[in-house]
Amino acid sequence: MVAVQGxxxxxxxxxxxxxxxxxxxxxxxxxxxxxxxxxxxxxTAVLAVAFGVLGAYGIGSRAAALRDVxxxxxxxxxxxxxxxxxxxxDALASENYLRGGPEDAIARSTYLQEIDRxxxxxxxxxxxxxxxxxxxxADVGALVADYSGLVEQARANNRQGFPVGxxxxxxxxxxxxxxxxxxxxTIEQALRHRVNDELSDAHRAGAWxxxxxxxxxxxxxxxxxxxxxxxxxxxxxxxxxxxxxGLVLLVAVASMQGAAVSDADAAVAxxxxxxxxxxxxxxxxxxxxxxxxxTLVNRGNGAVYEAKWEQASATAAAALAASCDELGTExxxxxxxxxxxxxxxxxxxxxxxxxxxSAVAESLGVSAERFTxxxxxxxxxxxxxxxxxxxxxxxxxxxxxxxxxVVFVAGLVIAALVLVGFGQRLREYR
Amino acid sequence: MSRRSIGGPLALVLVLAACAGDVQLPDAxxxxxxxxxxxxxxxxxxxNTTQLALDATRSYxxxxxLPAPGAMPAGSTMGRILERGRLVVGVxxxxxxxxxxxxxxxxxEGFDIDMLKQVALAxxxxxxxxxxxxxxxxxxxxxxxxxxxxxxxxxxxxDIVAHTMTINCRRWLRIAFSSEYFSAGQKVLVRxxxxxxxxxxxxxxxxxxxxPDGSTNLDNIKAYEGAGxxxxxxxxxxxxxxxxxxGEADAITGDDTVLAGFAAQDPTTEVVGERxxxxxxGLGMSAGAVDFVxxxxxxxxxxxxxxxxxxxxxxxxxxxxxxxxxxxxxxxxLYGREAG
Numbered sequence: 154m155v156a157v158q159g160x161x162x163x164x165x166x167x168x169x170x171x172x173x174x175x176x177x178x179x180x181x182x183x184x185x186x187x188x189x190x191x192x193x194x195x196x197t198a199v200l201a202v203a204f205g206v207l208g209a210y211g212i213g214s215r216a217a218a219l220r221d222v223x224x225x226x227x228x229x230x231x232x233x234x235x236x237x238x239x240x241x242x243d244a245l246a247s248e249n250y251l252r253g254g255p256e257d258a259i260a261r262s263t264y265l266q267e268i269d270r271x272x273x274x275x276x277x278x279x280x281x282x283x284x285x286x287x288x289x290x291a292d293v294g295a296l297v298a299d300y301s302g303l304v305e306q307a308r309a310n311n312r313q314g315f316p317v318g319x320x321x322x323x324x325x326x327x328x329x330x331x332x333x334x335x336x337x338x339t340i341e342q343a344l345r346h347r348v349n350d351e352l353s354d355a356h357r358a359g360a361w362x363x364x365x366x367x368x369x370x371x372x373x374x375x376x377x378x379x380x381x382x383x384x385x386x387x388x389x390x391x392x393x394x395x396x397x398x399g400l401v402l403l404v405a406v407a408s409m410q411g412a413a414v415s416d417a418d419a420a421v422a423x424x425x426x427x428x429x430x431x432x433x434x435x436x437x438x439x440x441x442x443x444x445x446x447x448t449l450v451n452r453g454n455g456a457v458y459e460a461k462w463e464q465a466s467a468t469a470a471a472a473l474a475a476s477c478d479e480l481g482t483e484x485x486x487x488x489x490x491x492x493x494x495x496x497x498x499x500x501x502x503x504x505x506x507x508x509x510x511s512a513v514a515e516s517l518g519v520s521a522e523r524f525t526x527x528x529x530x531x532x533x534x535x536x537x538x539x540x541x542x543x544x545x546x547x548x549x550x551x552x553x554x555x556x557x558x559v560v561f562v563a564g565l566v567i568a569a570l571v572l573v574g575f576g577q578r579l580r581e582y583r
Numbered sequence: 584m585s586r587r588s589i590g591g592p593l594a595l596v597l598v599l600a601a602c603a604g605d606v607q608l609p610d611a612x613x614x615x616x617x618x619x620x621x622x623x624x625x626x627x628x629x630x631n632t633t634q635l636a637l638d639a640t641r642s643y644x645x646x647x648x649l650p651a652p653g654a655m656p657a658g659s660t661m662g663r664i665l666e667r668g669r670l671v672v673g674v675x676x677x678x679x680x681x682x683x684x685x686x687x688x689x690x691x692e693g694f695d696i697d698m699l700k701q702v703a704l705a706x707x708x709x710x711x712x713x714x715x716x717x718x719x720x721x722x723x724x725x726x727x728x729x730x731x732x733x734x735x736x737x738x739x740x741x742d743i744v745a746h747t748m749t750i751n752c753r754r755w756l757r758i759a760f761s762s763e764y765f766s767a768g769q770k771v772l773v774r775x776x777x778x779x780x781x782x783x784x785x786x787x788x789x790x791x792x793x794x795p796d797g798s799t800n801l802d803n804i805k806a807y808e809g810a811g812x813x814x815x816x817x818x819x820x821x822x823x824x825x826x827x828x829x830g831e832a833d834a835i836t837g838d839d840t841v842l843a844g845f846a847a848q849d850p851t852t853e854v855v856g857e858r859x860x861x862x863x864x865g866l867g868m869s870a871g872a873v874d875f876v877x878x879x880x881x882x883x884x885x886x887x888x889x890x891x892x893x894x895x896x897x898x899x900x901x902x903x904x905x906x907x908x909x910x911x912x913x914x915x916x917l918y919g920r921e922a923g
Contacts, residue, residue: 314686315848316677320821418606452676452722467614507721
């Protein structure tokens, strides 16, 4: 607010706070009318410009935050994709090991494909995430290279019937499950926090338009009332236009910027949450499938992998249940995974009663079929939700850049109208 | 005045309204597995001085000549096995040369398996080629060897265990052993051409030695730590071969039988040195099945006598390239243990 000096009838130079208000009141009650008119006009015009500038800034802030939400969301989905591909590759490597020498060619080529795609995706995401996550992703890349080497050693030894191959497979699985996957999960958590932080920022940025707009309208109305009272002309047209137009604009802009952030909210709470949960379920499910194979590969020493299967299965089931109960989506996946779990129980029963060969046949047969059914269904669900989240988040902030310009220009126009409106009365004093 | 005094609180209310009810993406889901209460560890009995005084490799003397296959005495353990139609055996499936799966045929084979097949052929009247039809293989791990014998076949256990199992006094308190059928000992596996021929030379070189965790092998090698050996313990001995092949260890110590299996998988290695412990292997049976132990000892005597023992040794330990010849003499049986 401008501190007016000199003209105000004999009072001291006003400072901020109560002395200022007192000076203002005394200036309004005492002093000349043109003086009082200017006292109202200049701060009002400045407030209008501030509304334009700060309102536009607030909308711009919101737009930027929503863009960051979308980026973080896309990165989260991408990192999930990397993790799922890697554990899928692990499951394929373990299953093929179980088959012995004559491995399944399709499984082998899918394994190579998944490792390839995961590696490419790792590099692509590393270029987009902040530096700390980027370095962690580089580490994961190195681990994937180690993992691949160990799997090849396992295969080479398996071909020759050497039991040390199983040890290589175990070591490879440790690299994947104890090092690479936890690193990816840490990155995913950081990205979730980023989504949340940026969404909160987007919410808060909306305050600017209100903080400047409503006071502006009140000030214009008060100024108009003073003019009406002083000059006995009820409506000062420019001020009336400024007030009415300002009100309409404020309501429209507030609701549009509100819609932008609530669209983003809906996208995060809906498809993004669903994509997050399903990706977690898929990663845990592939983990379980790998553990199933390893319980059979490590004959007689499979107990530790049975315990891991239980943990992985519980995580997958919890994620799918959350998706169905919380969001009401993808409920068929719950039954699909239960079907696979029942198949696994069969495999364990056969192995425990000493029928290892039948257990292997069951694992590579019925259990594999049920798992593939779940994996295909969940892949479709993950892709759909991920695409929906991305699209919705991109669309959420669509209108905001244009709105920014509108608010900025509106601020200038309202300032001009205020100057014209008060100027009309001031002219009478020339 | 009204403009200024409502502006502040109004802004605050708006900002708070914006913050409340923020949508947040929840953290990762964690599945919970109900954990069983920890099993109370049963204190295993120890041998007293009198028991320790008796040579652990002493077993029960055979009671007479072997009955003909298919004609076991009624009411005996062998009779029950014959009636059942199959011999249930506890074996390893990843100890190369002793009990490992043949990737081509899918069958478990090795020296230990050969001994079990001889026992089965002595009970059942079948052709040697068809012996698998009267055998039921149960793959068990190191810690299950004794419990599976104590449980008995009716409770998910086995009749007999051949699992590179060392005979010692403490185990005799829980199960019964046959006479010694293989003489093993702790040695060291090193790179061929490394010039190392003993544990002392390893210590002098400050070598990194890998050993299975929680084993008597670990206790034995730790004695050399002061002399310069760097000991790494791994959960499984095959993890040690991985470590050695990946350049993380210079040598492995364990039973020379297991090390021979490693040498067969990796021709760039060799088993060297004198034994620094003796590990006599025995076939394990239930403590109460004394008649079965006498029977198996009689079978082993014939196997030693008519060359089947040497043939198995030749096939598994020499032809595989694991050890150098010649075939040693089979360990002689020692009897004199009192039943009861």
